[in-house]
Amino acid sequence: MIPAEGTKPGHAFLSFPDDSSAAAAVKQGANFKTTELKVAFQTKRPEPQKRL
DSSP states (O other), rough: OOOOOOOTTTEEEOSSSSHHHHHHHHHOEEEETEEEEEEEEESSSSSSSOOO
């Protein structure tokens, strides 16, 4: 994954095609090299991003 310009290290911004994929990823959790990432999940819905 290539970090977007201006993205802080340790944060990943992922997009999912639907809520089911996002929910599955939330349940699974996101880890990279044993370091838990703060992941901002964004769906294609035009609603404000929710903080987890």
